[in-house]
Amino acid sequence: MATCMVAKAMASLEPAGMPAARPSSGTLPARHPLAAVAAIAALGASAFCYVTGENLPIGLLPGIAKSLHTSLSVTGLLVTAYAAVIVAASAPLTHLTSNIPRRLLLSCLLGTFVVATLAAASAPGYPWLLAARVITALSQAVFWSIATVTAAGLLAPGKQGRAVLGVFAGSSLAIVVGIPASTWLGQQAGWRAAFVALAALGSLSLAAVAYLLPTKRPGESHARAGTNPDARRYRVLVATTALAIAAAFTSYTYVSAFLTKVSGMAGGDVAPVLLASGLTGALGVAVTGLAVGRHPKLATVAPVAVLFVAELGLYLFGTSGWMTVGLQMLVSLGISGVATSISTRVLIVAPRSTDIATAWNSAFFNVGIGGGPVVGGLVLSHFGLRSTPLAGAVLAAAALVTVLRQ
Numbered sequence: 001m002a003t004c005m006v007a008k009a010m011a012s013l014e015p016a017g018m019p020a021a022r023p024s025s026g027t028l029p030a031r032h033p034l035a036a037v038a039a040i041a042a043l044g045a046s047a048f049c050y051v052t053g054e055n056l057p058i059g060l061l062p063g064i065a066k067s068l069h070t071s072l073s074v075t076g077l078l079v080t081a082y083a084a085v086i087v088a089a090s091a092p093l094t095h096l097t098s099n100i101p102r103r104l105l106l107s108c109l110l111g112t113f114v115v116a117t118l119a120a121a122s123a124p125g126y127p128w129l130l131a132a133r134v135i136t137a138l139s140q141a142v143f144w145s146i147a148t149v150t151a152a153g154l155l156a157p158g159k160q161g162r163a164v165l166g167v168f169a170g171s172s173l174a175i176v177v178g179i180p181a182s183t184w185l186g187q188q189a190g191w192r193a194a195f196v197a198l199a200a201l202g203s204l205s206l207a208a209v210a211y212l213l214p215t216k217r218p219g220e221s222h223a224r225a226g227t228n229p230d231a232r233r234y235r236v237l238v239a240t241t242a243l244a245i246a247a248a249f250t251s252y253t254y255v256s257a258f259l260t261k262v263s264g265m266a267g268g269d270v271a272p273v274l275l276a277s278g279l280t281g282a283l284g285v286a287v288t289g290l291a292v293g294r295h296p297k298l299a300t301v302a303p304v305a306v307l308f309v310a311e312l313g314l315y316l317f318g319t320s321g322w323m324t325v326g327l328q329m330l331v332s333l334g335i336s337g338v339a340t341s342i343s344t345r346v347l348i349v350a351p352r353s354t355d356i357a358t359a360w361n362s363a364f365f366n367v368g369i370g371g372g373p374v375v376g377g378l379v380l381s382h383f384g385l386r387s388t389p390l391a392g393a394v395l396a397a398a399a400l401v402t403v404l405r406q
Contacts, residue, residue, distance in 0.1 A: 035212065036154045040163060042208035043151050044170030046110055049202045050140045051171040052178035053117060054082055056198065057133075059183030060191040067191065068126045075126075078133050080370070085137035086144075087366045093138065094145040094359035102150045103213040105142070110206035112139040114199050121195035145359035150213070152347050152354075157227060161299075164344045165289025172282035172336060176275065231351040233406050237300075237342050238364050240403040244304050244338045245368025247311060247395035248331055250376040251388040255328065258314075262386050263324040273325055277332040284336035292344045297406065300345055303337025304403050306330055308396035314389035334396075339365070345406075 057064060057078040065075040097105055116135040123129035151163035186194035251258065259265045259273060284303065292299040310330035317323040342361065350357035372392075379391045 035214075037166075038208075039154050039212040039214070040151045040166035042205065042212045043106075043147050044166050044168075044173075045201075046106070046143065046205040046209060047147060047167050047170035048174045048178055049110075049113060049198060049205050050143055051174035052182055053113070053136060053198055053202075054140065055079070055174075055179050056182050056186075056194060059179065060186040060194060063186060063191045064129070068123070068129065070126050078130060081130065082133055082137045082140075083366045083370045085134055086141045087363045087370070089138055089141040090145055090359040090363040090366075091356060093142045094355050097142055098353065098355055101215060102146060102153075103210065103215055105146065106150065106213065107206060107210040109139040109143050110202060110209060112136070114202040114206060117195050117199040117202060121192045121199065141359075141362070144362040146355055148343050149347065149354045149358055154214075159293065160347045161289045161292040161340075161344045164292075164340055164347070165285060168285045168289065168336070168340050168343070169282070171339075172278070172285045176278035176282055180271075180275070227348050229351045230349040233349040234346065234351050234357060236402060236406045237345055237349065238361050240300075240304065240399050240406075241338065241342050241361055242364040242368045242371070243395055243399035243402060244307055245335070245365055246372040246375065247307055247368075247392045247399060248335045248338075249369055249372025250379070250392040250395060251311060251314060252331060252335075252392075253373040253376050254380065254385060254388055258318065258385055258388070259324065259328075262318045263321045264319070265321050265324075269321075273328060276325065277328050280329040281332035281336040284333040285340050288337040288340040289344070292341050296341075296345060296348075299337075300341040300406065301400070301403050303334045303341060304396065304400045306337065307334030308393055308400050310334055311389045311392035311396050315387070315393060318386060318389060 057075070061072055061075050064070075064078070065072050068075070100108075113136055116132045116139070120129050120132035120136070123132060147167050148164050151167050152160040153163075155163045182194045182198060185197055255274070256270050259270050260267055265273070288299055288303060307330075310327045310333075313327045313330070314324065317327070343358070346357050346361050347354050372395075375391055375395070376388045379387050
């Protein structure tokens with residue numbers, strides 16, 4: 001409650017020289033071109049914080065487990081539970097908050113992120129930390145349901161791809177910069193310091209969103225509903241999301257072990273490979289975001305096809321170090337392309353509210369994130385590490401057949 005009161009006060013501020021948005025005054029870029037870009041950048045910065053926060057415990061598991069006197073497997077639930085909360089809460093919470101003005105709602109969500117992240121940093125024990133993570137996940141569930149829709153409403157109709165590109169640029173930077181930097185800080189100064197630093201970044205994002213976003217109720221945005229509603233295509237896209245992301249994470253979850261045990265690379269080579277993959281993923285966001293407006297079907301099908309080729313290639317040529325590096329980069333290219341293209345297409349074909357449509361797509365994205373490691377683990381235990389990409393290729397083939405039906 002206190003967070004929302006502070007956020008509401010901040011949300012009452014307008015940038016100098018920028019009047020409050022009115023439904024009849026046209027799109028934001030028509031009146032303030034730089035303001036639209038700045039507002040989308042603020043949403044991208046918020047995405048950076050959320051993606052970094054979601055994955056932050058991964059690189060700090062040993063330190064957290066030792067500090068809170070828990071096992072690695074139990075500490076790993078900090079990530080698993082986070083994804084499960086997003087799957088369960090995205091659609092219901094988005095429906096409950098559907099009538100709240102977006103600037104106020106996003107400010108409240110980011111305020112919750114900051115408070116919960118600070119609570120995690122001060123956790124006296126594991127239950128406290130887990131509870132703080134659950135609260136953060138609840139705010140993220142709504143954030144991803146409305147962030148791209150809000151960004152699309154800031155630009156003129158037909159430019160959804162550029163708006164989504166701005167938001168996903170933040171998530172890509174989180175993978176390339178945010179997670180490695182937070183992991184390094186946690187290893188040098190303790191895991192609590194990493195959470196404090198992330199809360200500070202979240203505070204800056206909160207201030208930017210509250211200051212830059214125009215005051216609009218959800219129904220006043222042209223992005224509130226799909227521009228070309230099609231329930232069948234929407235179902236195809238959501239199914240493709242789950243299958244493609246599960247395909248990627250079937251093998252990507254075990255990438256470190258694959259690089260060292262199958263490809264024969266040294267342990268010190270893993271981090272550079274992951275960095276290269278992250279940079280390729282950022283490139284995938286940029287290319288797909290720009291292409292989806294002009295060639296929507298190609299921009300949606302191509303990343304899934306790339307993912308299939310990469311997974312099959314890893315199975316066939318995974319014993320070659322240099323081939324594996326290139327194929328891992330293609331996996332990241334496919335993941336980022338799928339996320340960007342389908343998120344954009346959902347805004348177009350959403351059969352009803354784009355908020356709810358995006359919420360379900362986000363939920364199924366996390367179904368893929370959670371389901372892929374389960375499939376990979378089963379394959380690993382029965383057929384060995386080398387076969388995990390083959391299972392990923394099978395799922396990617398199913399995703400490709402599905403997306404071709406759009």
